[in-house]
Amino acid sequence: MSCSAPAALFDDLPDAPGVGGQADADDLARFFDVSLDLLVIRDLEGRIVRVSRSWQTALGHSPEEMRGAVLLKLVHPDDLRATLDSVGEVENRKPGDPVLGQINRYRHKDGSYRTLEWRAQRFGDRVYGVARDVTDRVAAEQTLLDAKVAAEAANRAKSDFLANMSHEIRTPLNGVIGIVDALSRTPLSDEQAEMVGLIRSSGHTLERLVSDILDVSKIEAGQLTLECRPFDLEEALEPLAMIRARAEDKGLEFQVRRSPEARGVFLGDSTRIRQVLGNLLSNAVKFTAEGAISVWVEVWSDDPEGRGEAHRLALTIEDTGVGFGSAHAARLFDRFNQADSTITRRFGGTGLGLSICRSLVEMMGGEIEARSTPGAGSRFRFVLPLRRAASLADYDAREMDTASAVLPDAGRPLRVLLAEDHPTNQRVVQLILASQGAEVIIAANGAQALAAFRDGAFDVVLMDMQMPVMDGLSATRAIRDLEAATPERARTPVVMLSANAMAEHREEALAAGADSHVAKPITAASLLAGIEAVIGG
Structure with missing residues (x-):
């Protein structure tokens, strides 16, 4: 088909108001010739009525040989389903609906494929479409995406490496710091004491550095989690x-x-x-x-x-x-x-x-x-x-009670088993109960607590809910099972200490066999009141 195609080819085109006839057909023919974008008119059966000369430039197919061909036959097989969906959307689009785009691949005359981005609109029994070759743009975007994925993978690998190395370094470093601390407690000359002090200072600096690297790697990897207690x-x-x-x-x-x-x-x-x-x-x-x-x-x-x-x-x-x-x-x-x-x-x-x-x-x-x-x-x-977590009025009232809080008088020091994995929390309980003359035995997890309970007698057990190896709920249930298996042994009160202060957590504690629940952070008043509630005066 020549560029001066008969006007009958455009008989179905809508006329602009006040304009029509051969002049419009000639204008459209020239427009098809000069367009750098790929223009196409097809019928509802998918056969090409007319394409612009730019198809030959972009895909090697001349307008003459494309006339009457089925456009879908040029679509890449992997893109055919999505293209058919797009064709249905165009042909059934209602007035006022947005014009949706489509990106797919079309076969070049040499057998390769080019990526086209489409817009199309139906008028009567014709579909008018315009496409643009975006092969290079899509390839560049994919290259950037691949580079981003590779960079993220490299960053994750780096973060994992730093985290692993930080852990590995920390183990011998803790040994060095511990040994230097022990050495500093032995008789040393002034010169030796100075050298030990320098080693200790350098060790703590290195420990801070390792901790910083570990935190950075966790943050980058999204593995650093926050508590809410x-x-x-x-x-x-x-x-x-x-x-x-x-x-x-x-x-x-x-x-x-x-x-x-x-x-x-x-x-x-x-x-x-x-x-x-x-x-x-x-x-x-x-x-x-x-x-x-x-x-x-x-x-x-x-x-x-x-x-x-x-x-x-x-x-x-x-x-x-x-x-x-x-x-x-x-x-x-x-x-x-x-x-x-x-x-x-x-x-x-x-x-x-x-x-x-x-x-x-x-x-x-x-x-x-x-x-x-x-x-x-x-x-x-x-x-x-x-x-x-509590009003200021409640907080102040609780603090005022602290000074007057005392343990019940049992005629002897109370024996208390504390199951708590956190060293600071262990020390807090020790300091509170030391002022009351109580004897505190510490277990770092539920399994140690169960072993200590099996081998000794206690007036009360203070049980943290969340611990490694065996949690507080499991340890409490095991203690109750042990008591059930030895009827001659009196039941020992268990007070659950936990930052989990919701009603369901208290219910879980009671269901496991605990007698009471004291929410963290504990104070002298709350701890002593909790013990008094379960062992009486």
């Missing part, structure tokens, strides 16, 4: 006491100010809050040679009248240290970056700490910011959303 705000603020001592040893003034509402029991991950606070405080001490470090602890209620549970914890650390300029502030929280390249040489460090702080704060739904003036100090603040 009740905690006393004092638990999250533990670094204040430790850093105060370091600051005062360095001759720095250390000030802490707290808002009246900055107390109570909240829901969240106190370990990670403590980690962020400790890191920022450590940096403040490290980068401050003289002057002061000031800390503001504030709790803001999201309810203007302060009656709701939703709050925000704001921790601000300000120092009079070396500071940094605005040009460095933008990349301060980037991984492996520090405000100034001389920082590493002067103070050491990897540049991981602030990056980890930002990641942790953002994971907890908060924000962190830094402001500074070179030579005049820095100010860091992070704000976290938190919910109170």
Whole structure:
């Protein structure tokens, strides 16, 4: 078919208002000749009525040889089903429906395939379509996608490697630190004591580095998870006491100010809050040679009248240290970056700490910011959303009861079996019960608790719910089974200690055979009241 095809070919084309006839046909013929896009008109049986000259340029098929052919025969077999669906959509599209696109592959005359992107519309018994060759674009997009997948795989491999290496390094490192600590307790000359001190300091620095690398690898791999449990705000603020001592040893003034509402029991991950606070405080001490470090602890209620549970914890650390300029502030929280390249040489460090702080704060739904003036100090603040687990009134009432709380008088020291895997929690219970003269036997998991119970007699068992090897529920059931098998043995009260404070958790504890449930974080009042409730006066 020549470019000057008979006008009858276009008899079915809709006329524009006020225009029609041979002039329109000639205009459309010229349009078909000059179009770089691929134009096609087909009937409802799929046979080609007319195509533009650009088909020959793009796919090697001349308009003359394509006339009357079935267009679908050029479609790649793998794309045929989707193409048929698209054909049905075009032919049955109702007025006002959106014009949907289609991307598929068409066979070139040389046997290769090109990727085309289509738009089509039906008018009467004709379908008018326009396609564009997007082979190169699709190939480029696929290349980018493949590169992204490869980069993510490489990043995962790197994170896994760092995590594995960190674990492997930590084992012998803990041995080194432990042996050096034991060595420091033996008689040493002044020179030897100094060398041991240097080894211990270097070991702790290396341990911090390994921990940072492990945290970074977990964050990158999406394997770092947050806890959500009740905690006393004092638990999250533990670094204040430790850093105060370091600051005062360095001759720095250390000030802490707290808002009246900055107390109570909240829901969240106190370990990670403590980690962020400790890191920022450590940096403040490290980068401050003289002057002061000031800390503001504030709790803001999201309810203007302060009656709701939703709050925000704001921790601000300000120092009079070396500071940094605005040009460095933008990349301060980037991984492996520090405000100034001389920082590493002067103070050491990897540049991981602030990056980890930002990641942790953002994971907890908060924000962190830094402001500074070179030579005049820095100010860091992070704000976290938190919910109170108990009202301030309840918290204050419980704290007031602490001083007067005592264990029932049994005429002898009470023997208490504590099943708890966390060293800090073990120590808290020990300190509370030591003031009451109780004897505390500690088991690090449910299996150890069961073995200790089998071999000894106790007045009460304090059982953590979640422990490795054997959890508290399983251990409690095993204790009750052991008692049932030895009728001559009196029933021993079991108090479940758990951060799981929901009603169903208390029901699970009672169903397993526990006599009572005390929610963490425990206080002297709550623990002693829980013991008194099960053993009486």
